[in-house]
Amino acid sequence: MEFQFGIPSHVTFGRGSVKKVGEVLEEFNAKKVLCVYDQGVKQAGIVGQVITYLKAKKIEVVEFANVVPNPPDTILEEGAELAVKEQVEAIVAVGGGSPIDAAKAINVLITNPGPIHQYEGLNLVKNPTKPLIAIPTTAGTGSEVTAVSVITDTAGEKKMVIGGRHCGADVALVDPDLTIGLPPAVTAATGMDALTHAIESYVSKLASVPSDVNALKAVELIYKNLAEAYKNGSNIEARTNMLLGSMMAAYAFNSALLGLVHAIAHPLSVYCGLPHGVANACMLPDVMEYNARDEKVQKRFRDIAQAMGISVEGLSDKEAADQAVAAVRELSQSINIPSLEEAGVKREQFEQLAEATLNEEISIMVNPRDVTEQEVVKLLELAYSTKKAGV
Ligand SMILES: NC(=O)c1ccc[n+]([C@@H]2O[C@H](COP(=O)([O-])OP(=O)(O)OC[C@H]3O[C@@H](n4cnc5c(N)ncnc54)[C@H](O)[C@@H]3O)[C@@H](O)[C@H]2O)c1
Ligand SMILES: [Zn+2]
Known part of the structure; x- marks a missing residue:
């Protein structure tokens, strides 16, 4: 080790x-x-x-x-x-x-x-x-x-x-x-950024036992508290758990680093002006689905599903991974994360965004699956319009 x-x-x-x-x-x-x-x-x-x-x-x-x-x-x-x-x-x-x-x-x-x-x-x-x-x-x-x-x-x-x-x-x-006074839209976007940190570091090629422990606890804290912090901003318990969760997610990614969601999010901020959290939130479910085509990642997403409180008993790794993706998609919709289109991104920008994504070398390198420019364009296409959870 x-x-x-x-x-x-x-x-x-x-x-x-x-x-x-x-x-x-x-x-x-x-x-x-x-x-x-x-x-x-x-x-x-x-x-x-x-x-x-x-x-x-x-x-x-x-x-x-x-x-x-x-x-x-x-x-x-x-x-x-x-x-x-x-x-x-x-x-x-x-x-x-x-x-x-x-x-x-x-x-x-x-x-x-x-x-x-x-x-x-x-x-x-x-x-x-x-x-x-x-x-x-x-x-x-x-x-x-x-x-x-x-x-x-x-x-x-x-x-x-x-x-x-x-x-x-x-x-x-x-x-x-x-x-406490963080507006709902900022609560949603920054909270999804923290969830992205936890999930990306857990499936990163540089994940380790200490980063894993922090990442899974962060998934649990964020997943179980974000919707409440969004709806009821003065709920101090939800706010406390969110801040603890975002901090622990950072403990994880500071060493394990991030992945493809962040690789796409950075150009989305630079070229389209999206706030960091919104950019990550828009991409997270589709990139999870992309990474989950790898069997090793499915096993890791099974742990993430469990940390979210989903019962995975009797499910195959793929089924458990699908449930984790669906749960993230549903959470994202419940807190009104926009589609890329709603966030103001234009289809004409996809090629430029995909090229810049592949230049995010560190995040691309530690992502559990390799990716091409064409595949990034496909992911941008998927995140362009709002989809219902599970579709
Ligand atoms: N250093 C790292 O480890 C790390 C990790 C991930 C992201 N980032 C970077 O951090 C930046 C994003 O930071 P962020 O998502 O925290 O957003 P932010 O700092 O840009 O803040 C977003 C908005 O929320 C407002 N705001 C902040 N706190 C508030 C409060 N309590 N009440 C009311 N309004 C408040 C700010 O004024 C701002 O308008 C990006 O540049 C991103 O790349 C850094
Ligand atoms: Zn981030």
Whole structure:
């Protein structure tokens, strides 16, 4: 048996854990911080809360509010220059994957020369970075615990993954109360992203015992709580389970990596502007069906069906796998995930999307089945129109 497994962040999980942000920074002896966020989290009142806790500990705050979804490389230098000019001693990232990933990349550029593109890949960042505290406000990416930052390369028209040493957060304050106000559509899309992480890492060629344990528990938590969190956003138990599930899915994919769903989702964000979660959610059921044509994958999907609470006794692996796919399709419909057509994707873009998908080398490499451009076009075609579960 051979595997690699590791997580960069120390986690404090639970209601009210955000209140510890000042205390944690005191432990790092940081008296001035760069707070990285986007307008949505500010409007939700979360940034104000965090700044209050920081000021209560007499920590000076420099704000960087320029993050947008699928954060582009173009904002990073500005963030790093501000941090250097203001001589901040630590970074606090508040938000979903976009602000957390932007903060990770800004942090790299504070102590390492730019441009950021030279660090695309694994373990290419050489100089240690400043302490980074991540405070997630979506139950989706799990970026608060991964050693990965995903940045849009605007000139190269692709998503870059910068990962490995010095790329993660040091501390994650994971507080379910911060996700209570997440709008239903964002809850649905980010939750399906987390489910995709769990499923893709479980069938990945790099899956290991520790990633499997986390992936299956994540499937259970997310599958059993997403519809409730979507319908009844103030249900704290559902929100807590979603945040735990998204975090555990990230424990799994940080080592096992992802697969074909993400390989297609990245170009869908770059070329069609789809939010990351929507792009994954649109593709997940059809890609599962594609992967499930492999007998080994059917066995793995049997475990996933079981983790979802489906009784698989007496079913063949194929039947159990079909049930897992049908359950994901049904969940997706119950939380109003759009078809690609409804999300604004045009058929004329399929060839370009398929070509870019095959360039997502890492995800393609670890996906359990090989794929050609033609097969990707077929998958896009399938996800283009809404289908009823089981059809
Ligand atoms: N680093 C990783 O490990 C990793 C993994 C998967 C995806 N990603 C990346 O993360 C990004 C997506 O992150 P995301 O899905 O969390 O979305 P996001 O951070 O882009 O946020 C989506 C929207 O929700 C709003 N929002 C966030 N929290 C809110 C709250 N509590 N209340 C109200 N509004 C809120 C934001 O303002 C934004 O408009 C993509 O760029 C993706 O590629 C990173
Ligand atoms: Zn994702």
